[in-house]
Amino acid sequence: MEEKAFAQQRKVAVVGGGLAGLAAARALSSHPTLFDVVILEAAPALGGRVKHINGIAPWPVEIGPEFLHGKVNSSIKQIADEMGCKQRELSYPDHYYIGSECRLLKSEKALENPEIQHVHEIFSGLAEEVPPNPDVNMKEYMLSKGFTHIGLQLAQSIYGNDFGCSLEHLGVRECIQEAQHWTYGDTYVILDRPLSCLIEHLASGLSVILDSAVETIDYSGQNCTLKIRDGRHFIVDYVILTVSVKMLQQRVIDFVPPLPNEKEKAVNAIGMSNALKVILAFSHCFWPIDMFDVVCTDSFLPEVWATEYPTAHGKDKHMSPLGQHVLVGFITGDSATAVSLLPPGEIFIQSLCQLDAMFGKDGMIMQEHNLAIDLSKKAQFRTKSHGNVDCPNPSQRYFTRGCFFESDTLRPQDCTESPASYYFQGGCVINWADEVYIGGGYSHPSFNAHGARSTLAKPVLEKLYFAGEATHPGVNPCMQGAIDTGVRAADEIITAESRKQNNSKL
Numbered sequence: 001m002e003e004k005a006f007a008q009q010r011k012v013a014v015v016g017g018g019l020a021g022l023a024a025a026r027a028l029s030s031h032p033t034l035f036d037v038v039i040l041e042a043a044p045a046l047g048g049r050v051k052h053i054n055g056i057a058p059w060p061v062e063i064g065p066e067f068l069h070g071k072v073n074s075s076i077k078q079i080a081d082e083m084g085c086k087q088r089e090l091s092y093p094d095h096y097y098i099g100s101e102c103r104l105l106k107s108e109k110a111l112e113n114p115e116i117q118h119v120h121e122i123f124s125g126l127a128e129e130v131p132p133n134p135d136v137n138m139k140e141y142m143l144s145k146g147f148t149h150i151g152l153q154l155a156q157s158i159y160g161n162d163f164g165c166s167l168e169h170l171g172v173r174e175c176i177q178e179a180q181h182w183t184y185g186d187t188y189v190i191l192d193r194p195l196s197c198l199i200e201h202l203a204s205g206l207s208v209i210l211d212s213a214v215e216t217i218d219y220s221g222q223n224c225t226l227k228i229r230d231g232r233h234f235i236v237d238y239v240i241l242t243v244s245v246k247m248l249q250q251r252v253i254d255f256v257p258p259l260p261n262e263k264e265k266a267v268n269a270i271g272m273s274n275a276l277k278v279i280l281a282f283s284h285c286f287w288p289i290d291m292f293d294v295v296c297t298d299s300f301l302p303e304v305w306a307t308e309y310p311t312a313h314g315k316d317k318h319m320s321p322l323g324q325h326v327l328v329g330f331i332t333g334d335s336a337t338a339v340s341l342l343p344p345g346e347i348f349i350q351s352l353c354q355l356d357a358m359f360g361k362d363g364m365i366m367q368e369h370n371l372a373i374d375l376s377k378k379a380q381f382r383t384k385s386h387g388n389v390d391c392p393n394p395s396q397r398y399f400t401r402g403c404f405f406e407s408d409t410l411r412p413q414d415c416t417e418s419p420a421s422y423y424f425q426g427g428c429v430i431n432w433a434d435e436v437y438i439g440g441g442y443s444h445p446s447f448n449a450h451g452a453r454s455t456l457a458k459p460v461l462e463k464l465y466f467a468g469e470a471t472h473p474g475v476n477p478c479m480q481g482a483i484d485t486g487v488r489a490a491d492e493i494i495t496a497e498s499r500k501q502n503n504s505k506l
């Protein structure tokens, strides 16, 4: 855009300093003569859902997003490229664990299974489907296509958990829309440094005020007045709101006048469930060295991945880590809500039991001989190893919002039978519903929500603009989606302001 100063520089407040807010502020701040931009962030740090913790592994462990989804034309990948990040490309999933049979399979082998093939066919064929009208949820849709309970279980673990909800809440219309707009490819990209480095890069040179939770946005007059929890006021020409849709549902911000009805309806139509990360540190790597990500059916943890960030960049130099090797369990949707109600010690026990069954001697022998394991025997073994464990209270030693757990009371005698329990050093459960300024994991393609994201994204009175992952009309929540919505909102303001300035000259 040609840089002609407006008659008066316009003030913009960006509410929220996650990826969407940073991208919006950056896009507007690249026109310094036109816009004076400030980011008001409720939390004590920027990044929103992009966050890591130290002290668990020899590297900072991501507790929010971890992988760049796709590598084609992705704005987050572009930033990583600009910064010269080294990148590893992996495929998801490279292993499957069939919990009912205690069988861990490489994906080539698992894909010989007709039920698994059929599940993949349904989801990969969505882009060519005609959207049902009225909408149906994914469970009904799959039942109508002849899937049995086993197929639904597989779909839940392979796709539902990744989308962030149970199949009943997954709307087929939004899934089709998503499939038609996903142009980034399926590769998982892992960077050589924590994602917070990208946040720092995006934030450099921007004006940011932390610890500033916006409570009221009054857009009834010519300007917008934002009131912060501590009583401060900001008067601006434009507001870009980037808070999560859960924050809007919980009405943490009062709007004067209230948001239009259609906007309220859209806010309530978009589902955002919980997400839990169970981060487990071990003294020894007992899983196959070539394993990255395992989708697990009929299991406590529906997905497990092994993270390792081998380069020196970003290594945690300040604390001695709990363990040298880390596995992460990922649970979303209704299961995440149910698991979050368990005492933390129980979450670790259940997770370790699953990993013992996946990687212990019994499991490995069964896998080698292609046999199903005797689950009644496994259940006895579980009770025997972990029967009377006295779990210590969660300690706050390293992490204040998740619960932190460190114990060797679980240690069994035999490292081959129960390797996970044997080598376990401690860990952490991150419950995203507890993150006060986020309130959950991420939005998911929702049943009966067709069109809601576009409605949520629409500006109100050319004063309030909306960005954030849930306002992307086509793309399932991801980092590049959030960034692109921020850039879109900034462009909308630039266009609106240019039009106003041109009109005033006439």
Ligand SMILES: Cc1cc2nc3c(=O)[nH]c(=O)nc-3n(C[C@H](O)[C@H](O)[C@H](O)COP(=O)(O)OP(=O)(O)OC[C@H]3O[C@@H](n4cnc5c(N)ncnc54)[C@H](O)[C@@H]3O)c2cc1C
Pocket (backbone or CB within 6 Å): 015, 016, 017, 018, 019, 020, 021, 040, 041, 042, 043, 046, 047, 048, 049, 050, 063, 064, 065, 066, 067, 068, 069, 212, 213, 214, 215, 242, 243, 244, 247, 252, 253, 275, 276, 277, 432, 437, 438, 440, 441, 442, 467, 468, 469, 470, 477, 478, 479, 480, 482
């Ligand atoms: C566990 C988990 C795993 C994920 N994994 C991946 C992944 O591997 N790859 C991927 O691409 N994406 C992943 N995502 C999704 C990705 O993190 C999000 O899509 C993206 O970070 C959302 O950015 P955002 O700016 O829209 O929202 P946010 O990051 O939520 O930013 C909103 C900001 O608003 C602030 N805020 C809230 N209320 C107020 C207020 N009243 N006043 C001022 N500020 C306020 C919040 O503190 C926050 O900083 C994951 C998310 C989670 C939770």
